Amino acid sequence: xxxxxxxxxxxxxxxxxxxxxxxxxxxxxxxxxxxxxxxxxxxxxxxxxxxxxxxxxxxxxxxxxxxxxxxxxxxxxxxxxxxxxxxxxxxxxxxxxxxxxxxxxxxxxxxxxxxxxxxxxxxxxxxxxxxxxxxxxxxxxxxxxxxxxxxxxxxxxxxxxxxxxxxxxxxxxxxxxxxxxxxxxxxxxxxxxxxxxxxxxxxxxxxxxxxxxxxxxxxxxxxxxxxxxxxx
Amino acid sequence: xxxxxxxxxxxxxxxxxxxxxxxxxxxxxxxxxxxxxxxxxxxxxxxxxxxxxxxxxxxxxxxxxxxxxxxxxxxxxxxxxxxxxxxxxxxxxxxxxxxxxxxxxxxxxxxxxxxxxxxxxxxxxxxxxxxxxxxxxxxxxxxxxxxxxxxxxxxxxxxxxxxxxxxxxxxxxxxxxxxxxxxxxxxxxxxxxxxxxxxxxxxxxxxxxxxxxxxxxxxxxxxxxxxxxxxx
DNA sequence: CGTTTAACCATTCTAGATAATCCCCTTGAT
DNA sequence: ATCAAGGGGATTATCTAGAATGGTTAAACG
Numbered sequence: 032x033x034x035x036x037x038x039x040x041x042x043x044x045x046x047x048x049x050x051x052x053x054x055x056x057x058x059x060x061x062x063x064x065x066x067x068x069x070x071x072x073x074x075x076x077x078x079x080x081x082x083x084x085x086x087x088x089x090x091x092x093x094x095x096x097x098x099x100x101x102x103x104x105x106x107x108x109x110x111x112x113x114x115x116x117x118x119x120x121x122x123x124x125x126x127x128x129x130x131x132x133x134x135x136x137x138x139x140x141x142x143x144x145x146x147x148x149x150x151x152x153x154x155x156x157x158x159x160x161x162x163x164x165x166x167x168x169x170x171x172x173x174x175x176x177x178x179x180x181x182x183x184x185x186x187x188x189x190x191x192x193x194x195x196x197x198x199x200x201x202x203x204x205x206x207x208x209x210x211x212x213x214x215x216x217x218x219x220x221x222x223x224x225x226x227x228x229x230x231x232x233x234x235x236x237x238x239x240x241x242x243x244x245x246x247x248x249x250x251x252x253x254x255x256x257x258x259x260x261x262x263x
Numbered sequence: 264x265x266x267x268x269x270x271x272x273x274x275x276x277x278x279x280x281x282x283x284x285x286x287x288x289x290x291x292x293x294x295x296x297x298x299x300x301x302x303x304x305x306x307x308x309x310x311x312x313x314x315x316x317x318x319x320x321x322x323x324x325x326x327x328x329x330x331x332x333x334x335x336x337x338x339x340x341x342x343x344x345x346x347x348x349x350x351x352x353x354x355x356x357x358x359x360x361x362x363x364x365x366x367x368x369x370x371x372x373x374x375x376x377x378x379x380x381x382x383x384x385x386x387x388x389x390x391x392x393x394x395x396x397x398x399x400x401x402x403x404x405x406x407x408x409x410x411x412x413x414x415x416x417x418x419x420x421x422x423x424x425x426x427x428x429x430x431x432x433x434x435x436x437x438x439x440x441x442x443x444x445x446x447x448x449x450x451x452x453x454x455x456x457x458x459x460x461x462x463x464x465x466x467x468x469x470x471x472x473x474x475x476x477x478x479x480x481x482x483x484x485x486x487x488x489x490x491x492x493x494x495x
Numbered sequence: 496c497g498t499t500t501a502a503c504c505a506t507t508c509t510a511g512a513t514a515a516t517c518c519c520c521t522t523g524a525t
Numbered sequence: 526a527t528c529a530a531g532g533g534g535a536t537t538a539t540c541t542a543g544a545a546t547g548g549t550t551a552a553a554c555g
Contacts, residue, residue: 085320092325100506101547113415185351301538333539
C-alpha cells in the first residue's frame with residue numbers, strides 16, 4: 032500500500048499530462064530551447080518518468096518539441112521562417128475547407144455570426160469583454176467552417192495547425208501579452224465578416240479569397256509586431 | 264548480469280521499431296482492425312513492452328493506429344470516405360507546393376525528368392523494369408516539387424500524408440498486388456509530363472491545375488478499382 | 496597545453512506491480 | 526424457461542521503480 036496520500040494516483044493520464052506541459056509552454060513557464068528533464072517533470076506532476084516520456088513522445092509527434100536520440104527533449108526554438116511556413120500550410124487548408132464548406136454550411140449559424148460581428152463592430156473596441164467576444168467569434172467561425180467542410184480529417188489537421196501556430200507564436204513572442212491589440216481585433220472582425228458574407232452568397236471563390244486574405248493579414252500583423260517589438 | 268545472450272540489446276531504437284511495425288502493416292502481416300498486443304510485439308522484436316508502447320504512441324500520432332484508453336492500440340480500419348478525405352488534404356497541399364515551387368524549381372532537373380518521361384512513354388508499358396522506372400519518376404517529381412516549394416514544413420506534411428495514404432490504401436486493398444496496372448502507370452506519366460511542362464513554362468496556375476488533376480485521377484482510379492474488385 | 500580517462504547525469508530499457516477491461520458464468524426475477 | 530444483472534477470473538494496458546547505456550564534463554596525467 033504505497034500511497035493513500037496521492038489521490039491523483041491515476042487521475043493524470045497521458046492526455047492530461049500533454050495538456051499540462053502544453054499549458055506550461057503557453058504560459059511561459061517553459062520557454063523555447065528549454066531542456067525538458069524527465070525527472071524534474073515527473074516530480075512536478077507527481078508521476079514517474081515513463082508517463083512523462085510518453086507525453087514527450089506525443090508532443091514530439093505534434094511538432095512541439097524536438098526529441099534528440101539519447102539527449103532528450105527540448106522545446107522547439109522556432110524561427111520566424113518556420114512560423115511563416117506553418118501559416119502557409121494553414122492558409123492552404125483553411126481555404127480548402129472554406130471552398131468545401133461553401134453550399135453546405137448552416138446558414139442560420141452564419142447569419143447569427145454575421146449579426147454578432149456587426150454588433151461587435153458598432154461598439155468601441157475596448158475592454159476585456161470585447162477581446163473575449165472577438166476571440167469567441169473567431170473560434171466559432173473557424174470551427175464552423177472546418178466542421179462544415181464535410182471532411183473530418185481536414186478539420187482535424189486544421190485544429191492541429193491552429194494549436195501549433197498558437198504555440199509557436201507564443202513561444203516566439205516570449206508570451207508578450209501586448210498582442211491584445213484592439214486595432215487588429217477590429218480589423219479581424221471586418222475580415223471575418225467578408226468571409227461570412229461570401230459564404231452566405233454561396234460564392235466559394237470569394238470566400239476562399241477572403242479566408243486567404245484573413246490568414247495572410249493575421250500573419251503580416253504578427254510578423255510586423257515581432258520585428259518592431261522585441262526583434263529576435 | 265542478465266543477458267550476454269542478447270546482442271541486439273539496444274540495437275533496436277524507437278525509430279526502427281516504428282518502421283518495423285509499419286512494414287508489418289504495409290506487407291499485410293497486420294491487417295486493419297488487428298489488436299496490437301504489446302507483449303506479443305515485445306516478444307516478436309525482442310524488447311520489453313515499454314519501447315513497444317512508445318512506438319505505438321508514435322504511430323498513433325501519425326494516425327496509423329487508434330489508441331483506446333486502457334484498451335491498447337488497433338490498426339485503423341479506414342473507410343473509403345477517410346481515404347478520400349486524406350486525398351483531398353493531400354491535393355490541397357501538393358497544389359500549394361506546386362504553386363510555390365513554380366519559378367524556383369531547378370529547370371535542369373525538370374528537363375531531365377521530362378526526358379525520362381518521354382523516353383518512358385515511347386516504350387511499351389510492360390515489365391517489372393517499367394514499373395520500377397515509373398515509380399522512381401513519380402517519387403522524384405513529387406519530392407522535387409515539395410523540396411522546391413521553399414517551405415520545409417509543407418514538404419514534411421506532404422511526406423506524412425504520402426505515407427498515410429499509402430498505408431491506408433494498402434490496408435483497404437488488403438495488400439492486393441494487382442495495383443501494378445500498366446494502363447494506369449502510363450496514364451500517370453502523361454499527367455506527370457503535364458505538370459513538368461507547366462512548371463517549365465513557369466505557369467503556376469496551370470501547374471497547380473495539372474497537379475490537382477493528377478491526384479484526383481489517381482484517387483478516382485483507386486476508388487473505381489476498389490469498387491469493381493473486392494468491394495468492402 | 497593537449498589527450499585520455501573517470502565520474503556524473505540524463506535518457507532509455509527491463510522488469511515487476513497495479514488497475515482496468517472483458518468475458519463468461521452464475522443467480523435471481525419476471 | 527429465458528433473460529438481465531452481478532461477480533469472479535483471466536487478460537492486458539498502464540504505472541512504478543531501478544538497472545544499464547550513452548553522452549558530457551572535468552580532472553589528471555603525459
